Amino acid sequence: QLDGELTYVQQESEFFDLDKSQYGLKEVRCEVWEGFIFVNFDNTAVSLTDYLGAYGKGLEGYPFHEMTETYSYRAEIGSNWKLFIDAFAEFYHAPILHQKQAVKDEADKLMKVGFEALHYDLQSPHSMISSWGGMAPPKDMNMVKPIERVLRSGLFGPWDRPDIEGLDPLPAAVNPAGAKPWGVDEFEFFPNMSLLIWAPGWYLTYTYWPTAVNKHIFECNLYFVPPKNIRERLAQELAAVTVKEYALQDANTLEATQKMLETRTVTEFPLCDQEILLRHLHKMAADHVEEYRNASVAG
Numbered sequence: 580q581l582d583g584e585l586t587y588v589q590q591e592s593e594f595f596d597l598d599k600s601q602y603g604l605k606e607v608r609c610e611v612w613e614g615f616i617f618v619n620f621d622n623t624a625v626s627l628t629d630y631l632g633a634y635g636k637g638l639e640g641y642p643f644h645e646m647t648e649t650y651s652y653r654a655e656i657g658s659n660w661k662l663f664i665d666a667f668a669e670f671y672h673a674p675i676l677h678q679k680q681a682v683k684d685e686a687d688k689l690m691k692v693g694f695e696a697l698h699y700d701l702q703s704p705h706s707m708i709s710s711w712g713g714m715a716p717p718k719d720m721n722m723v724k725p726i727e728r729v730l731r732s733g734l735f736g737p738w739d740r741p742d743i744e745g746l747d748p749l750p751a752a753v754n755p756a757g758a759k760p761w762g763v764d765e766f767e768f769f770p771n772m773s774l775l776i777w778a779p780g781w782y783l784t785y786t787y788w789p790t791a792v793n794k795h796i797f798e799c800n801l802y803f804v805p806p807k808n809i810r811e812r813l814a815q816e817l818a819a820v821t822v823k824e825y826a827l828q829d830a831n832t833l834e835a836t837q838k839m840l841e842t843r844t845v846t847e848f849p850l851c852d853q854e855i856l857l858r859h860l861h862k863m864a865a866d867h868v869e870e871y872r873n874a875s876v877a878g
């Protein structure tokens with residue numbers, strides 16, 4: 580029996596008037612969007628579909644269900660959960676922080692011309708950013724490392740798009756600017772889920788679970804269409820380890836930033852326009868905290 584009823588109690592007669600029907604598993608609110616299961620302890624919250632809003636609606640029909648080959652990473656991080664979202668929600672850091680990932684000529688070019696994402700959008704409390712991604716495949720093979728040339732894969736994923744329905748055309752919310760050199764969309768579903776849809780036909784999620792004000796558990800899950808042969812599998816594995824390498828570089832500064840914040844020596848950060856999603860995240864979080872405080876005072 581799998582409906583959560585309590586069916587057996589060891590030495591039941593030693594309890595007094597035990598009514599087993601009262602001690603089954605507690606029900607929690609649970610809703611499904613495109614195969615993702617969301618649990619919500621707040622029974623008065625709006626429906627999941629309403630909460631996910633325009634992005635949720637606009638992503639419907641993406642072939643999530645075809646992408647059942649998964650790779651997962653999980654880390655305990657000594658920083659507030661918002662710091663890791665900050666590290667992922669802009670791409671302006673890439674030319675400096677990830678410069679060793681590119682072959683030298685390409686890294687130098689990026690340093691000189693700078694970096695600008697393709698598109699930014701806010702649908703409070705959520706937000707999204709689109710970035711270009713000319714590396715899948717690159718215009719010139721000399722732009723990428725030998726292993727990427729051999730396996731036809733890299734950070735942006737395996738270069739050969741899987742032949743499945745739902746990728747052409749993509750749902751309306753994907754690549755909203757209709758940009759030709761589009762490579763990836765990152766949707767920040769407030770508060771703690773990021774969904775990245777990559778041009779070559781795969782996706783990943785990041786989830787951030789706060790365990791203390793200065794600690795969280797980070798989870799990264801990558802989803803691909805199951806490989807049909809060894810070469811496709813190796814291409815996916817290269818994408819998975821490359822994403823992990825980038826994420827380690829992104830995570831590298833988090834604990835130091837947290838320590839610095841805790842000294843309260845630095846109290847302000849300047850943020851540029853490319854970091855609008857960070858400003859939005861902190862505004863949303865601050866608004867929620869204020870709403871909670873006001874409700875507590877009123878209560």
Ligand SMILES: [Fe+2]
Pocket residue numbers: 666667672673676677825829
């Ligand atoms: Fe990064």
